[in-house]
Amino acid sequence: xxxxxxxxxxxxxxxxxxxxxxxxxxxxxxxxxxxxxxxxxxxxxxxxxxxxxxxxxxxxxxxxxxxxxxxxxxxxxxxxxxxxxxxxxxxxxxxxxxxxxxxxxxxxxxxxxxxxxxxxxxxxxxxxxxxxxxxxxxxxxxxxxxxxxxxxxxxxxxxxxxxxxxxxxxxxxxxxxxxxxxxxxxxxxxxxxxxxxxxxxxxxxxxxxxxxxxxxxxxxxxxxxxxxxxxxxxxxxxxxxxxxxxxxxxxxxxxxxxxxxxxxxxxxxxxxxxxxxxxxxxxxxxxxxxxxxxxxxxxxxxxxxxxxxxxxxxxxx
Numbered sequence: 001x002x003x004x005x006x007x008x009x010x011x012x013x014x015x016x017x018x019x020x021x022x023x024x025x026x027x028x029x030x031x032x033x034x035x036x037x038x039x040x041x042x043x044x045x046x047x048x049x050x051x052x053x054x055x056x057x058x059x060x061x062x063x064x065x066x067x068x069x070x071x072x073x074x075x076x077x078x079x080x081x082x083x084x085x086x087x088x089x090x091x092x093x094x095x096x097x098x099x100x101x102x103x104x105x106x107x108x109x110x111x112x113x114x115x116x117x118x119x120x121x122x123x124x125x126x127x128x129x130x131x132x133x134x135x136x137x138x139x140x141x142x143x144x145x146x147x148x149x150x151x152x153x154x155x156x157x158x159x160x161x162x163x164x165x166x167x168x169x170x171x172x173x174x175x176x177x178x179x180x181x182x183x184x185x186x187x188x189x190x191x192x193x194x195x196x197x198x199x200x201x202x203x204x205x206x207x208x209x210x211x212x213x214x215x216x217x218x219x220x221x222x223x224x225x226x227x228x229x230x231x232x233x234x235x236x237x238x239x240x241x242x243x244x245x246x247x248x249x250x251x252x253x254x255x256x257x258x259x260x261x262x263x264x265x266x267x268x269x270x271x272x273x274x275x276x277x278x279x280x281x282x283x284x285x286x287x288x289x290x291x292x293x294x295x296x297x298x299x300x301x302x303x304x305x306x307x308x309x310x311x312x313x314x315x316x317x
Contacts, residue, residue: 011036015044023053030056034063042067046075049091054084061090065097073098073106073125080118088117095125104131111137116146123152127159135160139168147177154180158187166191170199178208185214189221197224204230209239216242220249228255235261240270247273251280259286266292271301278304282311290315 014036017029030048033041045067048060061079064072079091095107107126111134113119123141126134134156141153154172157165172184185203188196200222203215216234219227227249234246235258243265250258262284265277274296281289293312299305 011038011040011044014041018044018048018051023056026051026053026056027059030059030063034066037066039067039069042069042071042075046071049075049079054087057082057084057087058090061087061094065094068098068100068103070102070106073103076125077106077110077122080121081115092121092124095121096128098125098129101129101131104129104134108133116144116149119144120146120149120152123149123156127152127155130159132160135162135165139165142168142172147180150175150177150180151183154183154187158183158190161190163191163193166193166195170195173199173203178210181206181208181211182214185211186218189218192222192224194224197222197226201226201230204234209237209242212237212239212242213245216245216249220252223253228253228258231255232258232261235265240268240273244273244276247276247280251283254284256284256286259284259289263289263292266296271304274299274304275301275307278307278311282307282314285314287315
């Protein structure tokens with residue numbers, strides 16, 4: 001980040017504002033320390049996150065979004081037990097912005113937290129850091145009573161892309177909570193295992209359309225022998241969002257044999273679906289789909305027209 005000011009004589013001078021008796025002045029000091037973009041500001045912001053005033057603490061938690069590393073993570077984890085929900089929320093959001101894997105050193109010891117808000121935030125914070133040491137705690141968290149904790153745990157497992165965790169993800173795909181199931185199916189996209197494929201295909205029959213949508217989208221990533229047949233069935237789903245993902249996945253799989261099943265879907269009065277169908281028909285480039293595309297060359301939706309004309313060009317080529 002580039003600071004708003006070209007030169008700071010001394011971060012310590014800015015930090016003196018944190019001792020001002022006015023909360024407003026202390027908030028301004030936090031903002032100036034953040035704008036400095038100087039890692040030397042981190043200890044001072046860590047102090048501000050324990051300020052007596054909730055507004056100052058919240059501002060400090062937000063300011064730490066612009067920094068990284070173990071010290072930043074430690075300060076944010078400490079704020080997860082704050083008495084003010086707004087401070088906790090700000091700290092939790094900032095934790096998800098960490099990118100330095102070393103920041104995980106401050107989070108890992110808290111993955112056994114009993115407080116579900118803290119545990120959920122720590123799991124969310126360590127997810128993109130891809131620390132293998134988090135796997136055991138994430139798998140254990142799949143048994144937690146909070147659906148939010150289980151969802152974040154699935155995210156950690158998915159980002160680690162460890163085939164050894166495949167059974168845990170398959171089990172999570174049967175969770176009672178819709179979001180957990182959906183996240184688990186999306187996480188299975190890293191695996192080419194036939195077991196992952198079978199779980200995703202089963203997901204196409206889930207009672208919740210959001211879960212079916214995730215299954216339809218993820219099947220293109222696994223690319224197993226049963227994917228095309230399963231996605232063909234999804235073309236008749238009651239929800240157009242599921243059909244859209246099925247069409248997109250069939251395009252990514254290069255399933256030219258499905259082009260004449262996709263082409264009639266251009267008549268469905270949902271612009272987003274027509275747009276996707278047109279793009280996939282262009283990718284598949286099957287001559288018999290030409291009349292379906294020509295019919296919508298002057299579609300009322302500009303995005304549909306754009307994709308149709310692109311697809312007609314692909315067929316002409």
